[in-house]
Amino acid sequence: MMNTTHQSFRENGYAVFPSALSDAELSMLRQSCQTLLDEPIDDGGHSGKHKIGLGSARRFLAHRHEEFPELEAFLLGNTIAKINETCLGDSGTLFNEQFVVKGSGTGASFAWHQDGAYVGFDHKAYLTVWIALDDTTEENGCVYVLPRNLDESPGLDPHKWLEESNELNGYSGEDPGKAMTCPAGTIVAFSSETLHRSGPNTTDKPRRAYICQYSVETIIDPETGKPKRYAKKVGNSVAA
Template identity: 40%
Template sequence: MYQITDAQKQQFKEEGYFILENAIPAHHLDLLRGECQAFIDKANARMDAEGTDTLGLNHRNSRYFVSNCFREQPRLREFLFSPLMADICQATLGDDAYLFWEQYVVKGAEAGMKFSWHQDSGYVGYPDHKPYLTCWCALDDMSEANGTVHLLPFSRSGIRTWVKHVREEASNDLIGYFGSDPGVSVVAPAGSIAVFTSVNFHSSGTNTTDQMRRVYLAQYSCEPLTSADGSKLWGNAEPFLKAGELVVGQPPPELTKSAP
């Protein structure tokens, strides 16, 4: 089993991220790769149905964000609730963890779009939530050429909290950092995981290679994340860890606040 070191835990606290190289077991890597194309095909079908080549952050043959895939393909839960992910959650979030969100993030061959500087918390859209965890799982070897992710350490951004983002009209991206720091490039083999907090700024470049660049994003929170008014869950809140023990299969918590 992959061991997360004290140095990596400290880096997460001080800089907002760490990298685990070759961490995903081969059978889970095969699973994640094997399901990817079917969800790209479904995204294309949705665009076909609406007569468009752009739907939200999805741009046909260029960039795809396909979420909540585990609901359609329950086998993905084998990875999402695996011992590796439990260890990562406990090392970063603590003894309580919930599955918050997951999605495939794919850049098309030779035309894969960039993704602008943002915090994942920027997409939640309001400041009053505890930072959650992003596990950026490389399904292909990651390089500058295929548009890998760049992470901006806390010590270089000077920012450790949520900031308001602005929407870029052409891409529908939300942007929260406008500086010139290029960040730390994650050049790593397939099966590696970039682990970072949702208030870490990150971006990715274009894919100029002749192959797709595939990533599976698994995100976890230390408590259920709700809408700004607390009336509904923002995403998922599937229990994973409670007081350091596995609680997979328990129902999501019920919200006590009613919608206005």
């Protein structure tokens, strides 16, 4: 099963894991997200291509896992390790994490992009683990992916910064992509080289997701010689 899923991941650039979370894990992620949502809204970034928030329409609640012991344990625990082993062939090293919340009624879309385009320097491809905290539909802003054979078409495509919407765009074709509509608790894992986007949230409830990203080796920023964000090996959980 693992080999079949790994092969499919390499051939398509993504894999779907239904019912991947326990009820307790889903509840913990939702509670952590709500705690951060209760804080004043910021822009979701610092400057340039990392300033991608749009107020209540699109919030990025990033890099706060160390304040939540159960969240950090989840990020470095068995559920994630299994996903990483299947897709990467390695338990993985935590690189980045953030909650993404599209506000009700006016939740902003997100343009086609490869996650690796936001890193800013050459690096090996990594894995994005996208976790649905709510049932996701086309109406509330689900993720769409463009299947990509990672062995036949490796690397990053050209991206353009869109000032009006605070985001990179890496695809202007007509393919709408495959809609990742799924129940809460589903994980969609895709390569940092896989093009994906998300639609607007037109419903009367927020659409919440959690994104954690993992590399096989530590991603080092060449300007500082230090890890770009985190370098925490999965399996080194800090809590039971």
